[in-house]
Amino acid sequence: MPSGLLRVVTAGSVDDGKSTLVGRLLHDAKVVLADQMSAVEAASERRGYQGADLALLVDGLRAEREQGITIDVAYRYFATARRTFILADTPGHVQYTRNMVTGASTADVAVILVDARSGVLDQTKRHLAVASLLRVSEIVLAVNKMDLIGYDEAIFDGIVTDFAAAASTLGVDHFTPIPVAALVGDNIVSRSTSMAWYEGPALLEFLETVEPHEGPSLPARFPVQVVIRPRTPTHPDYRGYAGRVEAGVLRRGDKVQILPSGRVSAVAGIDTPDGELDEAATGRSVTVRLEDELDVSRGDVIIVEGQPAPIVTRELNATLCWLTDRPLRASDRYQLRHATRDVRAVVDQVESKLDISTLTPIDADELTLNDIGAVRIRLAEPVVVDPYDVNRSTGAFLLVDESSGATVAAGLVR
Amino acid sequence: MTAVLPTTSDSLQRGWLTDLEDEAIHIIREVFGQFERPVLLFSGGKDSIVMAHLAMKAFWPSRLPFPLMHVDTGHNFAEVIEYRDRKAAEWGARLVVASVQEAIDSGRVTEHEGQTRNPLQTIPLLDAITSNKFDAVLGGARRDEEKARAKERVFSVRDDFGQWDPRNQRPELWDLYNGRHRTGEHVRIFPLSNWTELDIWAYIEREGIEVPSIYYAHQREVVDRDGMLLAITEFTPPREGETVRRQSVRYRTVGDATCTGAVASTASTLADIVRETAASTISERGATRADDRASEAAMEDRKRQGYF
Numbered sequence: 072m073p074s075g076l077l078r079v080v081t082a083g084s085v086d087d088g089k090s091t092l093v094g095r096l097l098h099d100a101k102v103v104l105a106d107q108m109s110a111v112e113a114a115s116e117r118r119g120y121q122g123a124d125l126a127l128l129v130d131g132l133r134a135e136r137e138q139g140i141t142i143d144v145a146y147r148y149f150a151t152a153r154r155t156f157i158l159a160d161t162p163g164h165v166q167y168t169r170n171m172v173t174g175a176s177t178a179d180v181a182v183i184l185v186d187a188r189s190g191v192l193d194q195t196k197r198h199l200a201v202a203s204l205l206r207v208s209e210i211v212l213a214v215n216k217m218d219l220i221g222y223d224e225a226i227f228d229g230i231v232t233d234f235a236a237a238a239s240t241l242g243v244d245h246f247t248p249i250p251v252a253a254l255v256g257d258n259i260v261s262r263s264t265s266m267a268w269y270e271g272p273a274l275l276e277f278l279e280t281v282e283p284h285e286g287p288s289l290p291a292r293f294p295v296q297v298v299i300r301p302r303t304p305t306h307p308d309y310r311g312y313a314g315r316v317e318a319g320v321l322r323r324g325d326k327v328q329i330l331p332s333g334r335v336s337a338v339a340g341i342d343t344p345d346g347e348l349d350e351a352a353t354g355r356s357v358t359v360r361l362e363d364e365l366d367v368s369r370g371d372v373i374i375v376e377g378q379p380a381p382i383v384t385r386e387l388n389a390t391l392c393w394l395t396d397r398p399l400r401a402s403d404r405y406q407l408r409h410a411t412r413d414v415r416a417v418v419d420q421v422e423s424k425l426d427i428s429t430l431t432p433i434d435a436d437e438l439t440l441n442d443i444g445a446v447r448i449r450l451a452e453p454v455v456v457d458p459y460d461v462n463r464s465t466g467a468f469l470l471v472d473e474s475s476g477a478t479v480a481a482g483l484v485r
Numbered sequence: 486m487t488a489v490l491p492t493t494s495d496s497l498q499r500g501w502l503t504d505l506e507d508e509a510i511h512i513i514r515e516v517f518g519q520f521e522r523p524v525l526l527f528s529g530g531k532d533s534i535v536m537a538h539l540a541m542k543a544f545w546p547s548r549l550p551f552p553l554m555h556v557d558t559g560h561n562f563a564e565v566i567e568y569r570d571r572k573a574a575e576w577g578a579r580l581v582v583a584s585v586q587e588a589i590d591s592g593r594v595t596e597h598e599g600q601t602r603n604p605l606q607t608i609p610l611l612d613a614i615t616s617n618k619f620d621a622v623l624g625g626a627r628r629d630e631e632k633a634r635a636k637e638r639v640f641s642v643r644d645d646f647g648q649w650d651p652r653n654q655r656p657e658l659w660d661l662y663n664g665r666h667r668t669g670e671h672v673r674i675f676p677l678s679n680w681t682e683l684d685i686w687a688y689i690e691r692e693g694i695e696v697p698s699i700y701y702a703h704q705r706e707v708v709d710r711d712g713m714l715l716a717i718t719e720f721t722p723p724r725e726g727e728t729v730r731r732q733s734v735r736y737r738t739v740g741d742a743t744c745t746g747a748v749a750s751t752a753s754t755l756a757d758i759v760r761e762t763a764a765s766t767i768s769e770r771g772a773t774r775a776d777d778r779a780s781e782a783a784m785e786d787r788k789r790q791g792y793f
Contacts (some may be wrong), residue, residue: 076501104768143651145635146628148681155501156680169656182710297516301547309546315511315660356510356543362646369518394656408661411518467659476642476665478655 077278080159080174080207082198083184084167088215092184092274093147093160093255094125097407099260102149103128108225144170153279159305169196169394170440171201172481178202178466179283180209182274187220187250191233193427200425200443203241206463208283210238210246213274217266218252222416224268228324240430249274266466289353290378291319292457292465294410295371299358311342311358312367317410317464318457319378321359322350326376329367329454331383335376336363370412372455372465380464381457382484387448390405390459391470392481393438399446400437405479407450415451416470438480445485459483502688506539509676512639513543514675516530517550517622519664523621523674524581524614526793527553529561529569531696532625532677532737535685538694539676541576551623552579556610558602558741559586560720564598565739568697568775601744607791611647614671621664623674624793629681630769633785639678645669647791673793682737683762683793690755700758702735702750713746737762737769 083089094111097103103111115124145294147158159174161167175181181202185195202210212234214435231248238246249270250260257263260275270294272280299311321327325338341348351357359373367373374381393399399418407416424435424444438444459466470480516523525540527533541549553573557566573580585602588594588609596605614622628635638654640662655663662670677685689696706717708727714734715721720743723729734747735758752758784792 078503105766106768124588143636143654145632146678147635148629148679173656174660177660296511296518297544299544299547303546303548306546313514313543315507342545344542354504354507356507356514358545406665408663411515464659467661469658469661469663471663471665474667476663476667476670478658478663481656481658 076155076157076279077180077283078157078159078178079180079182080161080171080178080202081182081184081279082161082171082202083176083215084186084192084194085162087186088126088253089160089162089184090126090128090249091124091212092182092215092259093158094128094334095253095256095259096158096275097128097147097149098125099256100149100151102151105462128206144173148357151275151279165411168197168201168392168443171198172205172392172394175202175205175207176481178205178207180211180278180281181207182211182213184213184215187214187216187226190230190383191237195234195427196237196430197427197441199237199243200241200427200430201392203238203243204392204443206460210243211274211277212246212248213251214248217250217257217263218255222250222252224265224266224267227269237430246324247271247277249277277302288320289318289462290324290380291321291373291375292317292381292410292455292462293321293359293373294412294451294455294465295367295373296411298368305426308470309360310364311355311360312373313358314373315356316351318353318462319375320350320352321357321373321375323348327361327373328376328383329365330364330372330374331453332371334365336361336365338362355393370410370421372410374455381455383453383455385450385453387450387454387456387468387482388485389445389446389448389468390483390485391438391444393440393444393479394481395443395477395479396440397479398439399444399480400436404473405470406473407454407468407482408450409454409456410465412452412454413471414454415473417449419447419449428479458485502684502691505680505684506688508660508679509536509539510543512662512674512676513540513623515662515664516623517544517565519662520621520672522617522619523551523623524554524617524619525549525551525623526555526625527569527573527580528555528739529565529572529697530625531685531689531700532627534694534696535574535680535688536623536625536677537572537576538692548774549576549578552581554581554583554613554617554619554622556583556606556613557585558606559584560718560742562697562699562718562736562739562742564699565697567697581613581617583609585609588612593731603622603741603744604787604792605791607647607787609793611791614647619671620666621672621674623676625677626675626793627680627682627685628675628678631784633788637675637678637788639675640664641673641675642666643671643673643791647671649788649791651785651789652755683759686755686759686762690759697739699736699739702733702753702757704731705734705747706731707734707747710746714749715746716742718742 111127112123145160161170161174253260258273295312297313342358421447423432426433457465466484468482707714735750
C-alpha cells in the first residue's frame with residue numbers, strides 16, 4: 072500500500088495541452104462535482120466549443136479563460152480510493168522556470184508534457200533540468216496528442232530516445248514514459264485501446280502506485296521558529312522552543328547542540344497541546360524544552376550531538392534559479408532567507424550558467440530571468456546548512472530583494 | 486475539489502490530517518516570527534474556527550497572541566454572532582468588529598437594493614486593516630473552494646490599496662514563506678490552503694471542536710430561490726409567489742444570511758456531517774453561495790479588490 076499523500080507537479084510548454092490533461096485526469100477520476108462540470112459545460116458552450124473544454128476546470132483567472140492559457144501555478148486536491156493527491160499545475164510560458172521551480176520544490180513526482188507532434192524542445196529540457204536539480208524523485212514523460220499522430224509507436228519511441236539522452240546528460244537515472252491523448256482520454260485514467268503496443272500503466276495508475284524514493288534517514292535538524300514563554304500562573308517559568316522537525320527525529324533525552332552558538336544541552340521534553348511526545352519525526356510541529364537555560368532564539372538550529380553535523384558558514388557555494396526580470400550581477404546585495412533565519416547577503420561571483428540546449432555549464436557573469444547558474448555568496452552572519460543533494464529542506468534558501476520584498480531567486484546549497 | 490474518501494477512520498486520512506495540522510501550525514508560527522501586528526479573521530464559520538483552534542495549538546501553553554477580527558455585514562445568523570462573542574471571551578482575545586452597517590451609515594459604501602452585502606465587506610475590511618496597522622491578516626480561505634483561490638499563495642501580498650494581482654505573485658518555494666513587504670502593504674496568510682472541505686470536517690470531528698448550531702440539521706422555514714434553499718429571516722422575507730415551507734436543513738457555509746443557502750440534511754452529528762460531505766456531488770460554494778454564481782470570475786474580481 073503506498074503512503075497517503077502524493078505531491079505532483081505538471082509542466083509543459085504552451086499548447087502542450089496540460090490544462091486539458093489535468094482536467095481530463097480530474098474528470099475521468101470522477102472527482103469533478105456536478106455543479107463544477109455544468110459550469111464548464113456552460114462556459115464551453117458560450118465560447119462555441121464542441122463539447123466541454125476540460126481545461127476550463129483548471130484555468131481559474133479571467134485572463135486565462137480569455138486567452139486560453141494558464142498564467143499562474145494552480146493547486147488541485149483530489150483523492151482516489153488508493154491515495155490523496157496535491158497537484159501543482161505550472162504554466163509553460165514567460166516565467167516558466169519560476170512557475171516550475173515553485174511547483175517542483177515540494178513535489179514527489181514531476182509529469183513533463185511533450186506534444187507528440189513537436190517532440191523534445193528546449194523547454195522540455197528546462198523542465199527536466201529543474202526537476203532533476205530540485206531532486207523530484209520520480210519523473211514521468213507524458214507524450215500527449217498521440218491521437219494527432221495516428222498513435223504511431225515509432226514517433227513515441229523517437230521522443231523517448233531524445234528525452235533519455237537529455238536525462239542521462241543531467242544524471243537522471245530513471246523516468247517513466249507514457250503515451251497519452253488527454254483530449255480523448257487515452258491512457259489517462261484507464262489504458263487506451265488505441266495503443267496496443269504500449270504495455271505500461273495509464274497515468275493515474277502510475278500515480279496511485281508509485282513509491283517516491285525515500286532518502287536515507289537524515290540527522291536531526293530543528294530550526295527554532297518562536298520562543299514560547301507564557302509567564303502565566305499555570306506556567307510561570309515555562310520556556311519552550313517551537314518549530315518543525317525539518318529532518319531526522321528528535322527524542323526526549325537527546326544530547327543536543329544549538330547552532331550557530333555551539334552551546335550544548337539535552338532535550339527535557341517535547342510538548343504538544345495534546346500531550347508530551349517521546350519523539351518527533353520529520354514534519355512534526357512541536358515545542359522543545361531543554362535541560363539548561365540557554366539563550367536560544369528564532370533562527371537558531373537544534374541538532375543532535377554525535378550525528379553528522381551541518382555546515383555553519385558565512386560563505387555559500389550555491390546554484391540559483393533566477394526568477395525576476397532584473398539580472399543578477401556580482402556584488403549585488405540581497406536578503407537571504409534560510410529555514411527561520413534572515414541574513415544579508417552579497418553575491419561575490421557569478422561562475423557559470425546552464426546552457427539549456429546542451430545541458431552543460433557555460434561561463435557567465437550575470438543571470439537573467441529563467442537562468443540556472445552557479446554563484447558564490449558571502450553572508451553578514453553565519454547560517455546552518457546542509458548540501459541540497461543531502462537535505463532538501465536545510466539545503467534550500469531564497470534571495471529576497473530588500474526594497475520590494477520580492478523573491479528573486481531559489482537557491483540550493485552545493 | 487472535494488475528496489471522495491470512504492470514512493474518517495481511514496488510517497490514510499488520519500495521517501494526512503496530522504500532516505495538514507503540522508503544516509498549518511508551522512505557517513502560523515512563521516507569521517508570529519515575521520510580522521509585528523498580525524490579526525486573525527474570525528467569523529464563527531467552520532474554517533475560521535479551525536484556524537483559531539490551530540493558532541491556539543501553535544502557541545500553547547501561551548495564549549493566542551493575535552487579536553481576532555470579524556467583518557460583520559449586519560446580516561449574520563444570530564447563532565453565529567453569539568458563538569463568535571462567546572469564544573472570543575473564552576479565549577481572552579480582543580475582537581475587532583469591522584461593521585458594514587457603519588460603513589453604509591457613514592456613506593463609505595453604498596448599498597444597492599436587492600443585492601447582497603458580501604462585496605461591501607471589502608472597504609470596511611481594508612479600513613480596519615489600515616486603522617489598526619495590521620501587517621498580516623490570517624484567513625481561512627482554502628484553494629479547493631474556488632478556481633481563483635486555487636491560484637492563491639499561502640503568503641499573499643496586498644498593495645497599498647489592498648489589491649491582489651494574480652499575474653504578479655511571488656513564487657512560493659519549499660516551506661520558505663517570504664513575508665517581507667513595504668510600508669502600507671500587508672500580507673494575507675492562508676494556513677488552510679491545502680485543506681479541503683472534507684478535511685475541515687474530519688479535523689473538527691477528530692479534535693472535538695464546537696461549531697455553531699446551524700451547521701447541524703435543524704428545522705427552519707425556507708424558500709427555493711435561485712436553486713438554493715434560502716432561510717426566511719428579517720433580512721430575507723419571502724418574495725411574492727414563493728412558498729415558505731418548514732424542513733430539516735443545515736448550513737455548509739455560514740456567510741451573510743442574504744446570500745448563503747442551506748442544504749436539505751438530517752446530519753445531526755459531526756460523523757454524519759463528515760459522511761454527508763464525503764458523499765456530496767455538489768461543491769460547497771456551488772450549493773450555498775449566490776454571490777459566486779454572478780459570473781465565472783466573481784471571486785477573482787472581489788479578490789483583486791481586496792476581498793478575503
